[in-house]
Amino acid sequence: MARLGLIIALMALSLDWVSKWWVMNVLELKSVQQIPILPFFTLQWAENRGISFSMFTAEGDLGRWILVAITVLIVIGLGFWLKTVQTRLLSVALGLVIGGAIGNIHDRALYGYVVDFFQFHTANWSFAIFNVADSAISIGAALLIWDAFLGSDKNQAPEKSS
Numbered sequence: 001m002a003r004l005g006l007i008i009a010l011m012a013l014s015l016d017w018v019s020k021w022w023v024m025n026v027l028e029l030k031s032v033q034q035i036p037i038l039p040f041f042t043l044q045w046a047e048n049r050g051i052s053f054s055m056f057t058a059e060g061d062l063g064r065w066i067l068v069a070i071t072v073l074i075v076i077g078l079g080f081w082l083k084t085v086q087t088r089l090l091s092v093a094l095g096l097v098i099g100g101a102i103g104n105i106h107d108r109a110l111y112g113y114v115v116d117f118f119q120f121h122t123a124n125w126s127f128a129i130f131n132v133a134d135s136a137i138s139i140g141a142a143l144l145i146w147d148a149f150l151g152s153d154k155n156q157a158p159e160k161s162s
Contacts (some may be wrong), residue, residue, distance in 0.1 A: 013133075015026040093140045
């Protein structure tokens with residue numbers, strides 16, 4: 001199962017890198033700043049110096065490298081967990097989180113911020129600006145929660161002891 005998780009992590013990481021390359025180099029979103037796509041969806045340039053969805057902003061080099069170090073430690077821990085999983089759901093979930101985290105680590109180490117660009121909104125409401133890596137992390141976390149409460153081992157009757 002670890003191999004499946006690694007493949008998912010590489011896919012999430014690749015999609016993240018390609019999408020960021022595209023908005024940075026093809027669309028040149030940093031200079032344009034905003035490209036309306038649909039009435040409720042815009043590509044919006046944002047430099048996230050915090051964690052996912054711009055929470056816990058860390059200013060300066062010290063904060064940046066602390067976030068990098070913490071995230072690397074989390075990825076290492078998730079990698080060890082991935083080696084032990086026995087279900088596809090957990091492999092996919094961990095792969096998504098690992099791939100997304102590595103994508104954001106790459107940005108933070110290279111640029112000093114994470115490149116975000118997806119913006120959903122309405123007239124009076126705007127969701128946090130995010131990227132493919134944030135989406136992978138969120139979906140992976142949701143699958144981990146799903147597994148914790150409704151995973152395959154939760155549906156099995158407990159073994160009777162003699």
